[in-house]
Amino acid sequence: MKIGNLQINGDVVLAPIAGYSDVGFRAICAKQGAAITYTEMASAKGLYYDKAAKTLELLNTTDDEKIKAVQLFESEPFFISYAVKAPVIEKFDLIDINMGCPVPKIVKNNEGSALLNNIPLAKDIVKAAKDNTSKPVTVKMRLGFDTINAVEFALAMQEAGADLLTVHGRTRKEMYMGHSHWDEIAKVVKAVNIPVIANGDVESYQDYLDIKAQTGADGVMIARGALGNPNIFSQITGKEDRPLKDMMLEHIEIMRQFHNEHYVHANFKKHMACYCKGKRGNKEIKQRAFESKDLQEMINIIKESDIYD
Numbered sequence: 055m056k057i058g059n060l061q062i063n064g065d066v067v068l069a070p071i072a073g074y075s076d077v078g079f080r081a082i083c084a085k086q087g088a089a090i091t092y093t094e095m096a097s098a099k100g101l102y103y104d105k106a107a108k109t110l111e112l113l114n115t116t117d118d119e120k121i122k123a124v125q126l127f128e129s130e131p132f133f134i135s136y137a138v139k140a141p142v143i144e145k146f147d148l149i150d151i152n153m154g155c156p157v158p159k160i161v162k163n164n165e166g167s168a169l170l171n172n173i174p175l176a177k178d179i180v181k182a183a184k185d186n187t188s189k190p191v192t193v194k195m196r197l198g199f200d201t202i203n204a205v206e207f208a209l210a211m212q213e214a215g216a217d218l219l220t221v222h223g224r225t226r227k228e229m230y231m232g233h234s235h236w237d238e239i240a241k242v243v244k245a246v247n248i249p250v251i252a253n254g255d256v257e258s259y260q261d262y263l264d265i266k267a268q269t270g271a272d273g274v275m276i277a278r279g280a281l282g283n284p285n286i287f288s289q290i291t292g293k294e295d296r297p298l299k300d301m302m303l304e305h306i307e308i309m310r311q312f313h314n315e316h317y318v319h320a321n322f323k324k325h326m327a328c329y330c331k332g333k334r335g336n337k338e339i340k341q342r343a344f345e346s347k348d349l350q351e352m353i354n355i356i357k358e359s360d361i362y363d
């Protein structure tokens with residue numbers, strides 16, 4: 055797959071996942087074969103204003119990531135034009151714009167999926183990005199807001215200069231209900247001449263094969279299927295699986311290079327729950343991890359446990 059001038063070696067990518075796509079998780083998934091790894095959505099305004107600390111802590115990267123993608127959300131073209139030139143964005147290979155987030159506090163600010171209902175503004179945002187960076191600019195969209203307008207929207211984004219579209223096959227109204235409509239993603243793939251990444255409900259190698267076959271998309275993005283399961287990328291790409299315990303400990307070590315112990319402890323609890331999911335004895339481990347008083351205690355729990363072997 056080629057995105058603008060950027061050659062991508064592989065066709066399966068890790069999604070932006072707020073609260074989970076931290077620097078450690080992105081590195082581990084990249085090592086298992088994710089060809090592109092996205093930061094969680096970061097506020098373009100947050101980069102502009104002084105109180106950017108919260109935004110900046112989402113934007114750490116390591117060279118384990120093969121293609122580093124930053125995802126921005128914004129409703130005002132001015133802030134996008136500023137953000138794509140911000141020094142902290144320089145290390146990223148591509149810039150993705152969130153046009154799919156369904157959360158009410160984002161939508162009410164005309165950000166995320168609200169843009170699906172405002173094609174002129176969505177186009178201005180893409181143009182503002184394109185006019186101010188030479189990096190590829192991509193859009194992550196849903197099928198529509200209340201009803202489907204994916205083909206019309208996708209064509210408009212292409213016209214505005216987007217270099218690739220990622221399509222999550224649900225409307226905003228559907229939130230996460232039902233199944234991703236892969237047939238609707240296929241219509242977008244047919245309509246545009248830029249590459250498309252298909253997204254929604256890929257939880258296994260078989261799903262990867264099925265979504266590719268049914269959509270004809272150039273790539274596949276995985277979010278929930280990768281949580282607690284970075285080996286989904288090795289299973290798709292033919293790399294070797296790694297033991298969960300190794301990946302968890304390395305995930306923590308990478309986070310530690312960038313964040314203080316308290317931050318890592320608090321943030322890794324969510325990952326613990328995912329890594330434990332479905333494993334025998336997971337309730338007890340999860341409980342102990344949640345009750346642990348600091349990061350070292352959590353690390354000891356992981357090391358001592360045989361649940362992940």
Ligand SMILES: Cc1cc2nc3c(=O)[nH]c(=O)nc-3n(C[C@H](O)[C@H](O)[C@H](O)COP(=O)(O)O)c2cc1C
Pocket residue numbers: 069070071072073093094095125152154155194222253254255256275276277278279
């Ligand atoms: C907890 C959570 C956080 C998410 N955060 C983001 C985000 O920051 N940006 C974004 O574009 N999509 C976000 N998404 C949507 C996912 O990237 C993806 O489009 C969606 O989950 C469907 O893919 P899946 O079936 O593989 O999970 C999030 C999803 C979840 C479950």
